[in-house]
Amino acid sequence: MLAQLSSPKFLRAALPAASFTVLLAAIFYVQPxxxxxxxxxxxxxxxxxxxxxxxxxxxxxxxxxxxxxIGAFVGLTACIGATLLADTPLLGxxxxxxxxxxxxxxxxLIHWRNLxxxxxxxxxxxxxxxxxxxxxxxxxxxAPGWVKALMGLKVPYVPFPIIAAIVIxxxxxxxLMRSSYGAVLxxxxxxxxxxxxxxxxxxxxxxxxxxxxxxxxxxxxxxLIGLTSAADAHIADRYTLYAIAGVIxxxxxxxxxxxxxxxxxxxxxxxxxTGSFLTFLRISPDWQIGAQGGILIIVLALRALINRREA
Amino acid sequence: xLKKALMGATLLAATLNGGxALADTSAKRIALxxxxxxxSWRQAMLASWDKVxxxxxxxxxxxxxxxxxxxxxQVTEQAAQIQNMILQGYDAIVINAASPDxxxxxxxxxxxxxxxxxxxxGIVTEPCAYRIAVDFKAMGKVEVEYLATRLDGxxxxxxxxxxxxxxxxxxxxxxxxxxEENPQFEIVGSVHGDWAQDVAQKAVAGILPSLPEIAAVVxxxxxxxxxxxxxxxxxxxxxxxxxxxxxxxxxxWKEQKDAxxxxxxxxxxxxxxxxxxxxxxxxxxxxxxxxxxLTVPFLTITQDTLEESLANTQPGGVANVEYSLEDAMAVVxxx
Numbered sequence: 001m002l003a004q005l006s007s008p009k010f011l012r013a014a015l016p017a018a019s020f021t022v023l024l025a026a027i028f029y030v031q032p033x034x035x036x037x038x039x040x041x042x043x044x045x046x047x048x049x050x051x052x053x054x055x056x057x058x059x060x061x062x063x064x065x066x067x068x069x070i071g072a073f074v075g076l077t078a079c080i081g082a083t084l085l086a087d088t089p090l091l092g093x094x095x096x097x098x099x100x101x102x103x104x105x106x107x108x109l110i111h112w113r114n115l116x117x118x119x120x121x122x123x124x125x126x127x128x129x130x131x132x133x134x135x136x137x138x139x140x141x142x143a144p145g146w147v148k149a150l151m152g153l154k155v156p157y158v159p160f161p162i163i164a165a166i167v168i169x170x171x172x173x174x175x176l177m178r179s180s181y182g183a184v185l186x187x188x189x190x191x192x193x194x195x196x197x198x199x200x201x202x203x204x205x206x207x208x209x210x211x212x213x214x215x216x217x218x219x220x221x222x223x224l225i226g227l228t229s230a231a232d233a234h235i236a237d238r239y240t241l242y243a244i245a246g247v248i249x250x251x252x253x254x255x256x257x258x259x260x261x262x263x264x265x266x267x268x269x270x271x272x273x274t275g276s277f278l279t280f281l282r283i284s285p286d287w288q289i290g291a292q293g294g295i296l297i298i299v300l301a302l303r304a305l306i307n308r309r310e311a
Numbered sequence: 312x313l314k315k316a317l318m319g320a321t322l323l324a325a326t327l328n329g330g331x332a333l334a335d336t337s338a339k340r341i342a343l344x345x346x347x348x349x350x351s352w353r354q355a356m357l358a359s360w361d362k363v364x365x366x367x368x369x370x371x372x373x374x375x376x377x378x379x380x381x382x383x384x385q386v387t388e389q390a391a392q393i394q395n396m397i398l399q400g401y402d403a404i405v406i407n408a409a410s411p412d413x414x415x416x417x418x419x420x421x422x423x424x425x426x427x428x429x430x431x432x433g434i435v436t437e438p439c440a441y442r443i444a445v446d447f448k449a450m451g452k453v454e455v456e457y458l459a460t461r462l463d464g465x466x467x468x469x470x471x472x473x474x475x476x477x478x479x480x481x482x483x484x485x486x487x488x489x490x491e492e493n494p495q496f497e498i499v500g501s502v503h504g505d506w507a508q509d510v511a512q513k514a515v516a517g518i519l520p521s522l523p524e525i526a527a528v529v530x531x532x533x534x535x536x537x538x539x540x541x542x543x544x545x546x547x548x549x550x551x552x553x554x555x556x557x558x559x560x561x562x563x564w565k566e567q568k569d570a571x572x573x574x575x576x577x578x579x580x581x582x583x584x585x586x587x588x589x590x591x592x593x594x595x596x597x598x599x600x601x602x603x604x605l606t607v608p609f610l611t612i613t614q615d616t617l618e619e620s621l622a623n624t625q626p627g628g629v630a631n632v633e634y635s636l637e638d639a640m641a642v643v644x645x646x
Contacts, residue, residue, distance in 0.1 A: 034398050042394045042420065046387060139386075139410040228390060229419075230412030235386050272391070279379070279395040289382055 008309045015306070016250045016266040019299050023273050031280040037159055044161035045227055047272040048151070049074070050242050051165055052220035054250070054268040055172055055261060056213040057243035061252055062176070062259050063209050064189045065110065065117035069125035070217055071240035073099070075233050076132040077221025082141030082231035085222075089144070096218050103214025107206040125240070132233035139232035143225040151226030164223075165265050172261035185209060189257025245296055246271055251303070270295075336596045337371045339402040341589060343378040346389050346409035346433060352629055355582035356407075356432075359633050363586040372636075373593060386410045390417040396426075403427035403592040407585065408435045427595045431588040431607070432580075441595070443588050443605045445580050447478050450609050451485025454529045454553045455493055457576050461551060464495030465526025468518075468550075470504040470511055470538060472531040479503075482531045499523060504534035508559065512537030519545045527551040532579040535560040555579045556612060556630040561621045568617065577612040577620075583633040590639030601643050608642065 004010060027043075028035045034043055053074055060067040077099055085092025106124065110117050153160045176182040187195040188205045196202050220239070225231050250267030252259040274295055278288045343360055347353055357378055364376035379396075381388045389409045394417055396404050404421055408414050408430055415437040421428050422439035431443035458467075469486060472479035490496050500522050504511030511534035519541060528538050532555025542549050549567070554560040554577035567573035584607050595601050610632050612620045620630045634642075 031398060033400060038424075039398050042398055045394065046391050049387075140412045224387070228386065228413045228416045230410075230415055232386050232410045232413045235410075235413055238383065238385050238387060275388075275391055276395050276398075279392065280399065282377070284380075 008306050011306045012251060012303065013260070013263070015299065015303060016260075016263040016270065019249075019295075020266050020270045020273075023270055023277060027273060027277050027280060030277070034276075034280075037157075041159040041161060043273065043276050044159060044165075044269065045151075047269045048161050048164045049220045049224040049227070049236070050239065050246065050272050051168055051265045051268040052216050052223060053236070053239045053243045054246035054264045055168060056216035056220065058172075058247045058250075058252060058259050058261065058264045059176075059209045059213040059216070060117070061244075061247050061254060062186055062189045062257050063206055064192075064255050064257070065121075066244070066254070067121045067213060068118055068240055069121040069128055070213070070243050071236045071238060072125040072128040072132070073103075073214070073217045074221045074224065074236035074239050075231075076128040076135075077218045078225045078231040078235050079132040079136040079141065079221075079233055081147065081222045081225045082143050083135055086142050086144045099218060100211055100214035103217070104207045104211035107208075107210025108203060110210075111203050111206045129233060136231055136233060139230065141225075141231045143222075143229050143231075147222050147226040148229060151223055165269060169262040169265040176259075176261055186257040186259070189255070189259075242268070242271055245292075249296060249299055336373055336593055338374050339593070339596050340374050340400070341376045341403040341405060341592050341596075342396045342399075342401040343376070343585065343589075344389060344392055344396065344404055344406045344408075345378060345380040346407055347384045348380045351627065352582050355629055355631055356585045359583040359631060360585045360589065363583075363633050364589055367589070367593070376589065381409070384409055386413040390414055393417040393421060397421050397424050401426060402596055403429065405585070405588045405592050406430040406433075406435060406440075408433040411436050427592055429588045429592045429595070431584055438603075441591060441601065441603055441605070443584065443591065443607055445584075445609070446606045447481035448485035448488070450578055450580075451482040451487075451529075451531075452489040453485075453578060453609075453611070454576075455486055455489025455496065457553070458496065458527050458529070458551065459493045461574070462496075462526055465497075466499040466523055467496050468515070468522065468525050468528045468538075469498050469501040470515065470528060470530045470534045471501060472504065472506045472534075479531065486529050496527075498529075499525070504530070504537065506531060506533035506555075508534065508537035508540075508557075510534075510537070512541045515541035516544060519547065524548075525550045527553070529553055530555055533557055533560075535577075536563050539563055549573070551575055553578070554612070556581075556610060556620075558621070558624045558626050558628050558630075561612065561617060561624065561630065565617060565621055568614070574614050576614075577617075577630075578609055579629065580607065581610040581632040582629060583631045587634040587639050587642060590634055590636050591643065593636070594639065594643065599643075605642060 033039050053070055057067055057070050080092060080095045084095050110120055155163055184195060184200050185205055188202060192202055246268035247264050249270055250260055250263030274292050275288060278291050348357060360378050367373050368375055379392055381392055386409050397420060404426055414435050418428050418435050418437040418440050428440040430440050434442040434444050471483055490498055500518050502514035502518050504514055515538045527550050530553050535552050535554040536559045538552050552575060554564055554575060556577050556579035591601055610630060612630060624630045
């Protein structure tokens with residue numbers, strides 16, 4: 001039993017959850033008011049769209065790519081959600097579906113021409129931003145009522161953001177880690193040649209993962225306007241880095257198809273909570289980005305330590 | 312764990328309810344949520360906030376009034392910041408917002424938690440918040456009205472701000488409205504000076520050769536000194552140039568005044584408007600009736616107040632005025 005608990009594999013999986021728990025305990029110590037239904041709800045609310053964007057990024061990282069446009073993309077879907085989807089639901093749904101299809105198309109392009117994903121997505125981030133500004137030139141719009149109602153849901157006993165995080169983590173875990181096609185998809189990141197020889201279409205796999213990323217990007221944008229009730233083309237610019245950091249913090253690797261959906265969600269929560277923690281400590285926001293980077297480095301250093309034991 | 316959580320919730324509800332009806336604000340805490348600090352105006356705003364609120368804390372008017380600035384001028388970051396302030400139990404939050412609409416969700420949560428929200432400069436549209444807005448249109452109109460008292464009429468050169476920005480459109484609309492009401496004036500040329508001396512100087516120098524005699528220059532602030540330099544370089548008589556409270560503009564004006572009795576006026580928004588928002592928040596906590604929408608008076612410098620304003624302004628800075636509780640009351644009651 002003890003041997004099992006101290007095995008590198010277990011430690012590695014437990015690290016994200018452990019860092020999250022330590023952070024939460026520290027927050028409760030500094031600001032006891034946070035330890036309530038109301039407090040948890042308030043503090044974790046904005047982690048829902050971040051968790052969804054992190055999952056989107058995780059899909060891309062699974063196939064050894066990196067998405068530098070997810071923040072701008074979330075901003076675009078938020079703008080569509082606050083304008084087209086609210087005014088003409090059919091047109092809005094079509095536009096969002098087109099966004100997902102565009103992401104699948106990006107996956108196909110990157111695979112076909114063997115392009116570096118960083119360059120393609122960096123370029124696309126300006127395209128998404130441009131379209132978002134065209135749709136919503138000045139900040140505004142209104143979120144559809146049902147999105148606001150969903151994000152403002154008051155569940156008895158357990159705050160809604162916690163339930164949302166558990167549902168997101170579990171659904172993606174089952175789909176990607178437990179299903180047989182999920183294993184193939186992860187294999188594309190691990191050993192594409194072997195997967196290709198086994199007769200699976202690499203093109204289809206990449207398109208599936210990019211489409212999934214696009215879908216979760218749409219969910220992220222919608223959940224975000226459900227909270228803010230209005231949109232802005234720049235509303236989610238920060239999400240690109242948050243999402244990458246969340247995946248890595250949650251135990252994912254940049255290469256090899258080694259990711260963890262539950263870990264990614266916890267990673268996103270941890271990152272978002274560091275902001276609250278540092279605010280409660282009265283640390284100037286100018287230091288917060290650096291402090292978040294510091295926490296990231298500590299967690300990664302711990303992981304490197306575990307990995308060495310694994311090897 | 313559950314029991315503890317529920318207890319925490321009741322405790323919080325109790326503190327929130329208890330803090331509403333009292334008239335004494337010495338135990339109240341007011342926080343500033345600021346979205347940006349990257350220019351001299353914002354730096355002056357934060358310095359004013361610090362100066363006035365630390366005095367208020369020392370006098371026992373409020374318990375504390377810290378300022379928080381987000382690092383990246385991002386809506387999501389500021390929304391999270393406001394939510395953290397709600398959790399920290401501030402009684403009032405003063406906001407200079409990154410977006411007029413996208414913070415409404417967080418602002419509404421603050422209102423629902425019984426927190427007074429006062430927005431200024433970058434205002435929010437959520438109805439439950441108080442707004443201290445700037446009437447830029449009136450600012451433009453005041454310039455032409457002043458010219459009407461000084462001149463019989465003549466040609467005007469208009470220097471505009473940064474194209475496509477709401478503030479530029481508003482000030483310009485005010486100027487044009489003023490000209491319509493005073494038909495003895497005619498705007499014969501218009502350039503964009505981007506609120507910067509060097510840009511304004513270049514733009515004015517470019518258009519001057521094509522213009523008839525100019526009686527006066529209407530500006531938006533930050534561009535008056537550049538216009539004066541352009542007129543001097545072209546060897547043309549210096550017209551009446553309306554200034555915008557910047558240090559270099561006032562310094563030039565002072566030199567001209569001493570040399571040849573040059574007279575003009577200067578108008579802009581004082582960065583100390585944040586301290587007005589502070590007092591408005593304090594008054595609301597004190598139980599006073601305050602209208603939901605207030606308008607900031609702009610800071611006008613006249614021939615008589617020039618020396619005093621210049622002496623109180625840092626080189627490279629902007630003329631400022633910090634509000635006292637009495638000043639804020641005068642604004643609220645519409646004096």
